[in-house]
Amino acid sequence: MNQTIETILNHRSIRKFKAEAITDEQVNTIIKAAQQASTSSNVMAYTIIGISDNALKEELYKVSGHSHVKNNAHLLIFCGDLHRINQLANADESVSIEDNLESTEQFIVATIDASLAAQNATIAAESMGLGICYIGSLRNDINRVNELLELPNHVIPLFGLVVGYPDHQPDIKPRLPxxxxxxxxxxxxxxxxxxxxxxxxxxxxxxxxxxxxxxxxxxxxxxxxRKFSQPTRMDVSPFVKQKGLNLK
Amino acid sequence: MNQTIETILNHRSIRKFKAEAITDEQVNTIIKAAQQASTSSNVMAYTIIGISDNALKEELYKVSGHSHVKNNAHLLIFCGDLHRINQLANADESVSIEDNLESTEQFIVATIDASLAAQNATIAAESMGLGICYIGSLRNDINRVNELLELPNHVIPLFGLVVGYPDHQPDIKPRLPxxxxxxxxxxxxxxxxxxxxxxxxxxxxxxxxxxxxxxxxxxxxxxxxRKFSQPTRMDVSPFVKQKGLNLK
Known part of the structure; x- marks a missing residue:
């Protein structure tokens, strides 16, 4: 077994971090790794927002309810992003991209692109001895996150990723056979x-x-x-549609 | 720079493979790596279908149009899967999970879960000297793929991943700054x-x-x-809804 596979199989979500900071160079490497993931037809339908502002972390913590959202070395928010493409298309009055822009197909593409990038970021971070935890709970109040990050149309926050030096070592959770x-x-x-x-x-x-x-x-x-019998985050659907995605 | 990051930054999609087979042990390692990715609330909302049957590869090639879909050492199809959860819930008449099952939120969860698993599979494969290419073009005819793989309700094919020993070394494609x-x-x-x-x-x-x-x-x-001005795969949305996902 090589070291990369060892890193992958050794994954556990880290929810408690040391006070130790990570360097700009480390962050840079993590983002570069994210960017090198495959992307559908080179669209790169995602944006990563790095949260260094502590007041903002505090607000995002309130959405999530998890203390590791404020106590970490860095917090990244992965967004599906078709705004960039729309802006490029808007510059040319002779074209209309509405059908694709608003399609479930492109919503899937953006979600996959952002996720592949995030998992590369994860493996890169873990290979440097850092720990991570995905923060799906930002979707507890996706409208609030949208507002906090000043996201334009056709950009939606999908999840966060907290990064830092692990201050605990949880057991590795078994997976389905x-x-x-x-x-x-x-x-x-x-x-x-x-x-x-x-x-x-x-x-x-x-x-x-x-x-x-x-x-x-x-x-x-x-x-x-139990989990599925409680309807949760039913506001995600209208939110996504209101942002101009997943409409047709 | 460690070896894992080197592997990640060295990624290029491989579309031409040597005839050399990969071993069951290699496949096993790739799948184990996929499974160790983070998953929302441990739902593991995905299924991976390994295609070894050549007649089936031929049919999937016809959907995709890319020869590497039939000429490879192995082909994996990553599906979003909430069928398993629905079957578990069906066993208990006192609960209803319909709202969550049909929500855009859980459709996002399934798409992210499958993608994180796929990117772990990718990095594991590449760390063993193998090459990969994502096959989004299976969504060119998502109904046909659904039929070929005999997918039940609440399971949708998201993309394929071809794996094998590289028989070319394309340049690394630059990313956005x-x-x-x-x-x-x-x-x-x-x-x-x-x-x-x-x-x-x-x-x-x-x-x-x-x-x-x-x-x-x-x-x-x-x-x-140019790409976005041509509406494509507009049948993905009705397909997903017909499978009982992304409805509310």
Whole structure:
């Protein structure tokens, strides 16, 4: 196993960071790594906003509710971005790009582009001994984040990424058995996935009972059903449409 | 610069592969790496389908139009997947998960989860000396891919990833200047991005004229406006909705 794969397999989300700062050079390397990810037809349909302003971090923390959103060495916000393309097109009165701009297809492209970039940023950071945590909870109040970052039309905040030197070492959370998520040539019917999910439920029950902090009695299946039975972030859809994306 | 960052910065999409096969162990490592990516609330809202059947590769090639979709050591299809969760919830008549299941929020989650996994697969493969190319062109006929892979409701094919030993070494394609995509504390207005885009247009013009194959005269801005002025894949939106996702 090479060092890169070791880094990847060693991933755990870090939610507590040392006070130690990271250098501009480190940030630069992380962003350069993000940019080198594949991008659909070279569109680069994303923007990364680095948050160094502490008052702003405080406001973003209020949206997220997680203290690591304010206590970290750096916070990056990954946005899907088709504004740049729209502005370029607006300069030429003879063309209309509305159909593509507002399509679910391009909304998917922007979401994928931003995510591939973020995962490159993640691996680059982790390879330097830094820890990261994705912050999906910025979508708890996506309108507020939009306002705080002064995002124009056709730009939406997708998630944050906090970075810093780890001040704890959580256990690595087990994943579903490979056979449940990796299928051969066609989709494996659910009833054939079930035994793998049961094995995972058993494993997670053990994991939750014996992990180094925050122990509880739970299974993955129970957790998922509970989670999904509570409607959450139903304002994301109207927000995205209001920004001019995912409309057709 | 460590080896992992070197691997990341050295990325170029590979579209021509040697006949050399990759081992089951290599595939296994790539999938394990994919699985170790972060996932929103541990939902793991994706499935990866490995295509080893040559007749199936041929059909997928017809959708994509790119010969590397059939000529490769392995082809992975990354799908957003909320079917698993729905089946778990269906077992309990007292709960309803419809709002979340059909929300744009969870559609975003599935797209991000699949993408983070794919980028881990990419970096793992590249760290082993393999090359990859993302295949967004499977969305040229997303209904056909859906049919070929026998995807149930709440599962959609997002993109493919071809893997193999590189049989060419394309130039690394320049990206937008860092300042255009990495902003500080708030969105950088387009007029302030413009000088970076102009610099990139100049760089890309040089790149296209002097790269080792497929030379042409073009700029990024012109390419983007041309690309976006042709409505494409407008059937993705109704397809996704018909699968029970992105509805509310």
């Amino acid at each position: 490979l056979e449940a998520v990796y299928h051969q040539n066609k989709y494996l019917p659910f009833y054939e996935q079930q035994k793998h999910i049961e094995a995972y439920d058993h494993e997670m029950k053990q994991y939750y009972q014996t992990r180094s902090s925050n122990t509880k009695i739970d299974t993955w299946s129970d957790q998922m059903v | 860092l300042e255009a995509v990495y902003h500080q504390n708030k969105y950088l207005p387009f007029y302030e991005q413009q000088k970076h885009i102009e610099a990139y247009d100049h760089e890309m013009k040089q790149y296209y004229q002097t790269r080792s194959s497929n030379t042409k005269i073009d700029t990024w801005s012109d390419q983007m406006v």
